[in-house]
Amino acid sequence: MASTFGQILKHWREARRYSQLALSVEADMSSRHLSFLETGRSKPSRASVLRLARTLDMPRASVNEALKAAGLSAEYSALALSATELAPAMDAIDLILKNHAPMPAIVIDEAWMIVGGNPPAMAMIDVLPFAGSLCIVDALLNDDPDAPIFLNWETIAVWTLLRLQNEATKAGADSAVAALYQRFSTHPRLKDANQASFSDYGPVLTMRCRLGDMELSLFTMIAEFSTVQDITMNETRVELFFPADEATKAFFEATA
The missing domain is CATH 3.30.450 (Beta-Lactamase)
Structure with missing residues (x-):
């Protein structure tokens, strides 16, 4: 799996078959800002990561990975069933x-x-x-x-x-x-x-x-x-x- 936030974002955008323009419309975000996020020219806020993750219907583990790559804390726990x-x-x-x-x-x-x-x-x-x-x-x-x-x-x-x-x-x-x-x-x-x-x-x-x-x-x-x-x-x-x-x-x- 890709390691930077931009790479993770691009991976899931392509997996869900969104163009940058289509995703920016769905996520209510400028296409330029989205492009900057993918190339690493801009750093995402926590709210931006979660908004994009929900739009792309990313699995919870991948959301955590995206947040970590952006230097942010995880959103979801991953406890043992015995917890x-x-x-x-x-x-x-x-x-x-x-x-x-x-x-x-x-x-x-x-x-x-x-x-x-x-x-x-x-x-x-x-x-x-x-x-x-x-x-x-x-x-x-x-x-x-x-x-x-x-x-x-x-x-x-x-x-x-x-x-x-x-x-x-x-x-x-x-x-x-x-x-x-x-x-x-x-x-x-x-x-x-x-x-x-x-x-x-x-x-x-x-x-x-x-x-x-x-x-x-x-x-x-x-x-x-x-x-x-x-x-x-x-x-x-x-x-x-x-x-x-x-x-x-x-x-x-x-x-x-």
């Missing part, structure tokens, strides 16, 4: 996990690593092809096409690829999710996958998987905090799994 300050938010996550049982619910970070989950989710992870990893993508990468656990692998894989692409674009080329997208997008099974449309699959896209003798059908919902300012908590999400048919619902109720 006392994050206890109320973690309590909220725990409440969601407990109340969602007997259906699975997992907690994932920016890089799609599972950092928590309720007992039904942990039991499901044990039988899915994670192969010792806790990254959701690895469960797809490790699936055996000759004896698949994911019965609609191509559909789920392409949907996952599009989600990763969107998140990587927002987070930037140096982010963990961008590296994950690059790793997943080069998987040989995706080379000939149909990426045209999901309209044939109905109003809700489901994941169909085999657990023992059972064929389960699930769809998911992502829950995330909209007001937290901490970087770590902002990147933490809860993925809730719901039954798409009565057989799946009965299976999880019976194994509670």
Whole structure:
């Protein structure tokens, strides 16, 4: 990543496909001043950095980097999930996990690593092809096409690829999710996958998987905090799994 404020600003301006003129209009700033900021002829104020960062929808970590490059203090904390300050938010996550049982619910970070989950989710992870990893993508990468656990692998894989692409674009080329997208997008099974449309699959896209003798059908919902300012908590999400048919619902109720 670029090291000076001007380089960081130019990087994100180009990543968001703004010309200097277009960005100056959106940020209510003269194009000349913006040019001077990029070349280093002018030093930005804190207010200018934050205004440009919001206009460019920069990730919180990149906002901190831009502020540091401008000689200013960070705007956002990056605490461990175990930090006392994050206890109320973690309590909220725990409440969601407990109340969602007997259906699975997992907690994932920016890089799609599972950092928590309720007992039904942990039991499901044990039988899915994670192969010792806790990254959701690895469960797809490790699936055996000759004896698949994911019965609609191509559909789920392409949907996952599009989600990763969107998140990587927002987070930037140096982010963990961008590296994950690059790793997943080069998987040989995706080379000939149909990426045209999901309209044939109905109003809700489901994941169909085999657990023992059972064929389960699930769809998911992502829950995330909209007001937290901490970087770590902002990147933490809860993925809730719901039954798409009565057989799946009965299976999880019976194994509670």
